[in-house]
Amino acid sequence: MAGAGRRKSNNWALVAPLYLFTILFVGLPLIYMVYLSFMSRAKVWGFTNDFTLQNYLQILEPIYMSTFGTSLKLAVLTTAIVTLIGYPFGYFMARLGAKAKRLMMIGIMIPFWTSSLVRLNGWIIVFRSNGVLDKLLMWIGLTDEPLKLLYSYPAVVFGMVYALCPFMMLSVYSSAEKLDWRLLEAASDLGAGRARAFFDIAFPLTMPGLMSGIVLTFIPSMGLFFVADILGGSKVVLIGNVIQEQMTKGRNLPFAAALSVVLMLMTSCMLGLYRKICGNWKGLD
């Protein structure tokens, strides 16, 4: 009995740092942020402890609502494109030989070793007027003049897709890697053509990978303000950009906090939905 008791307390000692870390760096800031969102803006900097709902009411103004709308649309579009590219990529990568797999993996991982800011700035060189892409297209003869690709909506979408694709690829890959390919043979033996076998067998069994890929893409794409900043200039304003502006130039911390809380609620809903869908999946593992 005493032994069991000691073991339990030992467990506590091991787990305590984790709890402490989570409370200090996740829990408290979160509470602080929610608290802040109900306070009033100070005249010059910071905030005053006067309770108000003004920050949340302000979000209802058309300009902010439409920014949420733009962000949501961009996130959906990004997630859709990332899925269309990332799913087949991850799926077929899992079917490669061991050596080819390793090469692909290295190819996906290497960019992660460079700061994403540096990589995005690299794309400026490609996309800007008379940049690498313009010159190439004009040299081939597809266009006669620079396309002005930089600081446009498509450029932002491209940047988002570029930044988030690896998450989908790796997520689908890890799921497809576990798939027993003999199941596809069995389906084909029972009369299913290639497409049918894929949709009946491979697709449902890689669904967990696809779903977690979607979560890993959708949630960050709501908040990746620096992509819009670097490749969209001032033309594409996302909710992440507004939060950043309000915190820095706007000096309105309570309003920035309120925006963050709403953004967080939206993404939480997304996660809840994910849990619900995946919870309904039977017979996996």
Added chain:
Amino acid sequence: MELVNITKTFHSAQGQTEVLKGINLTIEDGEFVTLLGASGCGKTTLLRIIAGLEEADTGSIILDGKDITALEPYKRDVNMIFQNYALFPHMTVEENIGYGLKLKKVPKAIQHKKVEEMLALVQLEGYGKRYPDKLSGGQKQRVAIARALINEPKVLLLDEPLGALDLKLRRQMQLELKRLQRKLGITFIYITHDQEEAINMSDKIAVMHEGVFEQVGTPNEVYYEPKTSYVASFVGDANLLRIDGELYALRAEDIQIQEGSHCTHKAKVLEKSFAGGQLRILLELSDGQQVTASRFGIDYDLKEGEVTQIGWSRAQKIK
């Protein structure tokens, strides 16, 4: 079904491996044929070629007078039972079994009825709503059989289907498979490395070694009249004995010890061991060759080291 001169070579970084070196086999309708061989002899590759999951380099497969060599697997009247069962984990037992019918767009009511019939046939009534991970090995095996048989294939291919089961269950399933096969009259092509299983179940055994058939025949022929030394030693563990420059296969149970006038060979008892219902006696002949004899019962009044006379009633001359 007829297999004509099938060859297959696998290419890899290490070079080429000739897995099948010209396979010819005629299988009658409703016959139970076993491909017997050690692992790596090419039997699984041959089965996969018949199923259409692998392509032969040369040769053809004729089913019911039609050449099906180039047909996609899903267009062949052939179904396979995989070594690991390959049940779909995200479908219930019913859905697994009904999958083939669903693909053929058979009306739902008929699908349901046939699935129920199949569940009864493999004695799994009431298990329809379960998922495969809630089944035991033997039950999974039955589901796999039902899933294949519901399509009423002309030929059923079985890739070591009982390999993962324990001995008792394996014996029981052997009988059950044989019963099913007789009842349905479907041609079975069965793969195993277990010679006892092959002899128990088959109408015809093809002993396979390094990509060729060493011998094709009834269980009796393969057991009692082995044509090559490989067949003799692989099937039933026969003694190989060289007498006057000729090679003979000699079954352990055909060796007599001190029984009558034909026991003319002098031999020394080296070792006695009890192997479950059988006593195995290792003997050394005067020229140094060793043979194993077997006797029923647990005791035998010969002691190790004793010299005696042995003979045999039957010896098969082989190549």
